[in-house]
Amino acid sequence: MCYIEVTADGSVSQGVDAAAYQRALSGQSRLFAVWPGSYRSDLFAIDDLDQYARGMGWVHDEASTGLAEHEHQVRWRLSESERNPTASYISVRVWLDCGCMVRDLGAFAKHMRSQQGWDIATTGGWGSSSERGGTSYSMRVRRKSLPQPA
Ligand SMILES: [Zn+2]
Structure with missing residues (x-):
């Protein structure tokens, strides 16, 4: 699985970190996950940013911890x-x-x-x-x- 960030001006970068999450949260970019396959790769838009950030450990999750x-x-x-x-x-x-x-x-x-x-x-x-x-x-x-x- 790899992650890409597409900013509002159309530039694409690979790899997503906490700063990219903040940009996505404020609407400056969108995050996508790529699931690579041998003949084709599937691309998913990450819509639930909160859940994603908790999963990555970027925001503290009091309820689950x-x-x-x-x-x-x-x-x-x-x-x-x-x-x-x-x-x-x-x-x-x-x-x-x-x-x-x-x-x-x-x-x-x-x-x-x-x-x-x-x-x-x-x-x-x-x-x-x-x-x-x-x-x-x-x-x-x-x-x-x-x-x-x-
Ligand atoms: Zn305590």
């Missing part, structure tokens, strides 16, 4: 199931006191990396559990990226 665009208030402790607390990645249990939810670990990992420097493993398993103290999430985090206990 459960995360507000703010500094999260996070509490954590070592998971009770962690048997090797000095390993480079450890299981931790995380609470979000700011009221956010983790629906998309990749999005949460991105937030926590830029906000607090956490290095969350996004390839392994993770989970959530609800209890009286609220919902907690279990995930694996690089130990040295976590704040050290005082």
